[in-house]
Amino acid sequence: MASIENLKKKAQSCLAKKSDIPMSPLYNMANVAKRNVTSDLRFLQDAIDYLTCKAKAKMDFSADEKEFLKELYEAFWWGGMYKGYKEAAQLANHYVNGDGNDKSNPLRIDAEVYKTSKIVIATMTALRKFISENHKNKKYFYEIRCDNVNFRSKTYAKPLMKMNFRTEGKMKLSGVLEAAQENHRLHKTDGHFYLQAISVIVPGKWFKTTWRVDSLYDFEPFEKHDYYTHIPLGTGMLVLSDGLSEYITKIGVAKAFWYRAEWTEQWVSP
Amino acid sequence: MKILLVLISMVGLLSCSNESVEREQCPITIDSVSIVDSMEIKSITYYLVYRISGWSDKTEILELYDAEPIFDHCANSNKDPIFGDSLSLSHQVKHVYLNAKERTLDIEYMDVQPSNSITSNFKLELKK
Numbered sequence: 001m002a003s004i005e006n007l008k009k010k011a012q013s014c015l016a017k018k019s020d021i022p023m024s025p026l027y028n029m030a031n032v033a034k035r036n037v038t039s040d041l042r043f044l045q046d047a048i049d050y051l052t053c054k055a056k057a058k059m060d061f062s063a064d065e066k067e068f069l070k071e072l073y074e075a076f077w078w079g080g081m082y083k084g085y086k087e088a089a090q091l092a093n094h095y096v097n098g099d100g101n102d103k104s105n106p107l108r109i110d111a112e113v114y115k116t117s118k119i120v121i122a123t124m125t126a127l128r129k130f131i132s133e134n135h136k137n138k139k140y141f142y143e144i145r146c147d148n149v150n151f152r153s154k155t156y157a158k159p160l161m162k163m164n165f166r167t168e169g170k171m172k173l174s175g176v177l178e179a180a181q182e183n184h185r186l187h188k189t190d191g192h193f194y195l196q197a198i199s200v201i202v203p204g205k206w207f208k209t210t211w212r213v214d215s216l217y218d219f220e221p222f223e224k225h226d227y228y229t230h231i232p233l234g235t236g237m238l239v240l241s242d243g244l245s246e247y248i249t250k251i252g253v254a255k256a257f258w259y260r261a262e263w264t265e266q267w268v269s270p
Numbered sequence: 271m272k273i274l275l276v277l278i279s280m281v282g283l284l285s286c287s288n289e290s291v292e293r294e295q296c297p298i299t300i301d302s303v304s305i306v307d308s309m310e311i312k313s314i315t316y317y318l319v320y321r322i323s324g325w326s327d328k329t330e331i332l333e334l335y336d337a338e339p340i341f342d343h344c345a346n347s348n349k350d351p352i353f354g355d356s357l358s359l360s361h362q363v364k365h366v367y368l369n370a371k372e373r374t375l376d377i378e379y380m381d382v383q384p385s386n387s388i389t390s391n392f393k394l395e396l397k398k
Contacts (some may be wrong), residue, residue: 076298085298088325095326112275135309165331165356181323181331181356184297191327192359204318224385227328230341232296 010057019050019134021068026075029233030171036234044069050242055247063156069244070096073254075147079195080188080233087113088188093260096248100255106214110185111261113186114213119160119169120195124211126157127197132269146195147175190215202266210264218256219245293379296344299325303345305338309394311370317368318375318394319351330357332392334375359384368394 015263020043021078022028022135051065061069073096087109087198094107101107114120123146130151134141144151152175160171170181177188177195189214199209222243229245231238248254301323308317316336319333333351340348353374357363361379376397 063338080298081297083298088298091326102392154341166354172356173358178329178356178358181329188298188325189322189330191324191329215327220328225328226323228302229325230300230302230345231298233299235343237300242326245326 006075008038010053011059012052014053014057015036015154017053019046021047021062021064024072024132025072026078028195029075029079029238030165032236034093034234035237037233038236041233041236041238044072044238045112047245050228052241059252061251062205066251069248076231083255085185086110086269087185091189094255094257094259095217095254098255099258100256101257103214103258105261106258109189109261111211111213111263113189114193114195114261115263116143116254117169117183117186118167118180119171120234122160122168122169123177123195124197126142126154127151127158127195128207128209128267129156130149130154131197131199131209133270135201141199144199145175146171146177149175163164206266206268207263209264213261214258216256216258220244222248262270276308299323300343301345303341303347306392307394308338309368309396311368314370316368316370316394318332318368318392319347320392321345330378332357332375334368336373357384362389363392365395366392368398 022041022043025044028044030092031037031040032044045069051061051069056059073092075217077089080092081084090109098107127144127146130246131141131144152171157171163170164180165178166181169178169183171177172192175194179190180194181187193213193215194212197209198212199207219242221242221249225242227242228242229242231240245254249256271302292302301321301351303319303321306318308315310316314336315338317335319335319339321333323329323331330396335347335349335353337349339351341389342348355375355377357377360383362382362384363377364380365378367376367378376384
């Protein structure tokens with residue numbers, strides 16, 4: 001009962017701060033980015049703050065408010081493409097225009113962003129050794145993920161945990177791989193992911209391995225983390241609550257979804 | 271109408287800027303950074319910085335500086351940290367120990383999932 005009263009109070013306090021909703025956030029963002037029109041930035045930020053307040057109070061959103069949030073994400077697609085983050089841009093756009101791909105039907109993205117990263121290259125090298133060793137010892141090697149306990153216990157897997165988190169990326173204690181902070185293209189696409197190797201033997205003692213990364217695109221809710229995303233615009237920045245980005249899945253504006261990057265190679269036992 | 275607005279916006283994005291000052295281009299999203307604690311040992315003041323980076327999938331980082339850092343508009347510091355590491359996603363931080371001799375941090379975790387992070391929770395401590 002107390003929580004309903006609390007929500008009511010929050011809702012009333014949000015309505016008191018009601019802000020106009022921009023008709024075309026892309027136009028306002030372009031104005032800020034290229035001409036540093038700070039009034040446009042204020043206009044956008046006020047609308048976002050007002051909608052964040054409404055989301056925290058679990059209020060309904062009007063059609064205009066929903067359209068604004070959808071267009072905001074579409075604007076991130078333009079901004080992402082313009083700045084060279086094509087995978088991150090594709091994911092942001094799919095969040096508001098996709099149909100919520102489940103794990104069995106993931107959105108496919110270009111694997112280049114993963115396979116060129118230092119932590120992925122190092123993990124592939126270590127996994128090849130593990131696969132080859134298991135095959136030699138007649139142990140299971142067909143589908144191995146990088147968080148496999150036996151793999152992580154190997155001496156050749158240990159250095160993955162000591163790689164430079166800033167320039168190379170590293171394996172965390174749980175076995176998840178973390179993108180390097182300075183690899184912005186990957187880091188903005190997927191901060192943490194699991195690399196899976198699906199291998200078969202082909203004639204001539206070659207291994208054929210399909211390398212796969214499956215990840216879920218979603219945001220942390222208000223209740224779990226108080227995260228914000230800072231988007232630089234002109235000389236200022238737009239601050240968007242991750243809780244709001246998550247809340248829009250509950251009002252039909254966006255859908256969390258699975259996405260996949262996959263590539264194949266043939267290799268001989270090292 | 272919507273198509274027209276998108277076209278106008280595109281012209282705006284691709285046209286020349288009237289900004290005369292050249293500024294470093296930041297990535298598509300920039301980190302949030304805050305100095306959360308400091309401690310003086312043998313006339314050196316160490317600063318603990320809490321950094322959150324990423325877009326939909328965030329990474330939390332603790333950095334240690336041996337002088338007060340200044341961050342630019344892209345959240346880059348004017349000097350390199352003497353130590354930094356990303357935090358575990360699956361455990362809550364219990365203690366952040368300053369190891370002044372090694373110029374590092376020893377981060378101790380609890381065996382529970384991290385809950386709503388409050389930056390002020392991070393305090394520099396010395397091991398007894």
